Amino acid sequence: MNTLKPDIYLAPFQGITTATYRKVYAGHFKGVEKIYTPFFTAIHKHKSLSAKAEELAITHIAKTKIIPQVLSKDADEMLRFASYCEAKGHDEINWNLGCPYPRVANKKRGSGLLMHPQLIGEILEKIEANTDIHWSVKCRLGYLSPEEILELAPIFNDSDLIELIIHARIGKQLYKGSTDLKAFQSALDSLQLPVVYNGDVFSVEDFKALSQQFDVSGWMIGRGLLVDPFLPAILLNFDLPPIAEQQLLIRKFIEDLYLTYRKQMNDRPQAINVLKELWSFMAYGFDKPQRIFNAIKKTNSFDAYETVVARVFSEHKWVGSAAELYKKSLLNDQIL
Ligand SMILES: Cc1cc2nc3c(=O)[nH]c(=O)nc-3n(C[C@H](O)[C@H](O)[C@H](O)COP(=O)(O)O)c2cc1C
Numbered sequence: 001m002n003t004l005k006p007d008i009y010l011a012p013f014q015g016i017t018t019a020t021y022r023k024v025y026a027g028h029f030k031g032v033e034k035i036y037t038p039f040f041t042a043i044h045k046h047k048s049l050s051a052k053a054e055e056l057a058i059t060h061i062a063k064t065k066i067i068p069q070v071l072s073k074d075a076d077e078m079l080r081f082a083s084y085c086e087a088k089g090h091d092e093i094n095w096n097l098g099c100p101y102p103r104v105a106n107k108k109r110g111s112g113l114l115m116h117p118q119l120i121g122e123i124l125e126k127i128e129a130n131t132d133i134h135w136s137v138k139c140r141l142g143y144l145s146p147e148e149i150l151e152l153a154p155i156f157n158d159s160d161l162i163e164l165i166i167h168a169r170i171g172k173q174l175y176k177g178s179t180d181l182k183a184f185q186s187a188l189d190s191l192q193l194p195v196v197y198n199g200d201v202f203s204v205e206d207f208k209a210l211s212q213q214f215d216v217s218g219w220m221i222g223r224g225l226l227v228d229p230f231l232p233a234i235l236l237n238f239d240l241p242p243i244a245e246q247q248l249l250i251r252k253f254i255e256d257l258y259l260t261y262r263k264q265m266n267d268r269p270q271a272i273n274v275l276k277e278l279w280s281f282m283a284y285g286f287d288k289p290q291r292i293f294n295a296i297k298k299t300n301s302f303d304a305y306e307t308v309v310a311r312v313f314s315e316h317k318w319v320g321s322a323a324e325l326y327k328k329s330l331l332n333d334q335i336l
Contacts, residue, residue: 007034008220010025013226020264022037022061023061024260028229030232033065036069040068057088070096078095079127082131091133092133100174117151121158128159138165141187144170144171146170165218168180168197195217196219197218198219203224204235207235223326227282247318257275257278258271258306272300284329285320287323295312
């Protein structure tokens with residue numbers, strides 16, 4: 001087990017970990033070294049990125065580094081993305097080889113590309129020969145089978161990739177079923193570059209068990225952190241206020257996020273929809289997740305949203321990751 005303070009990364013979530021979320025999150029919570037942007041795709045020209053300039057404008061928030069992510073099977077498109085990001089001051093890019101959705105995977109993109117090791121090798125060679133920027137990969141163990149990563153290992157080992165983040169599932173599983181820890185260990189044994197673990201870290205217990213099992217260079221955490229934004233600080237043993245005070249800090253975070261979205265979206269009601277996506281996870285940090293989420297889901301005006309959120313904080317208790325309510329809902333399909 002790695003005895004140094006582990007590096008913790010925040011996983012990307014399309015539609016949730018937006019530039020606004022990243023800025024507000026990193027302003028309120030400590031413990032995350034790197035935050036990955038949701039994937040960029042369809043980069044036909046530099047201009048296609050100018051429309052999204054704000055999403056790529058920031059390279060660091062305090063000490064937290066922002067890593068742009070690209071979803072592509074086209075080296076030229078990736079080079080276009082790299083040169084745009086480099087001009088904005090980024091020095092690292094992540095290549096998405098993990099997206100599981102059939103409409104992506106069937107086009108040999110995301111985890112669908114994992115079945116084509118030769119193509120991955122060719123793309124890596126081309127992008128590495130033509131950029132100075134650092135590249136990392138976020139992948140799964142495979143698309144159809146967890147053995148695919150073993151075929152890819154020599155290619156990754158020969159590359160200049162600075163690290164490989166592995167979500168310990170296969171693409172076909174989407175987000176269902178359990179992580180395959182045995183296959184993750186086999187992958188780890190065959191890889192000679194820094195490997196970051198990703199998948200189902202929802203609590204201190206999950207983290208303890210996994211960090212006793214795997215000697216990895218870092219941990220990428222997604223849903224567990226969306227549910228409990230304090231999770232990285234908890235895992236790193238930072239001093240944290242008692243749970244009742246955490247509830248006040250969570251409230252400040254949610255209010256800041258709400259106001260920042262409203263401002264950024266010129267008070268368009270769309271701001272509530274973005275927040276609803278986040279609440280589908282955050283509700284699980286409270287004692288009655290399903291009841292809370294159902295109430296938030298129904299709101300369709302700023303007034304209604306504010307009233308429901310005020311009620312959540314006055315009538316419900318923040319329980320954070322310790323209660324493992326999100327995990328229970330996944331495991332048992334429980335109504336909580
Ligand atoms: C709604 C949603 C959107 C996601 N968007 C992305 C994305 O843009 N890029 C990516 O690499 N992974 C994406 N993921 C995968 C997560 O980053 C992460 O790998 C996955 O949730 C497993 O980690 P966890 O168990 O810690 O949540 C997404 C997952 C979900 C559920």
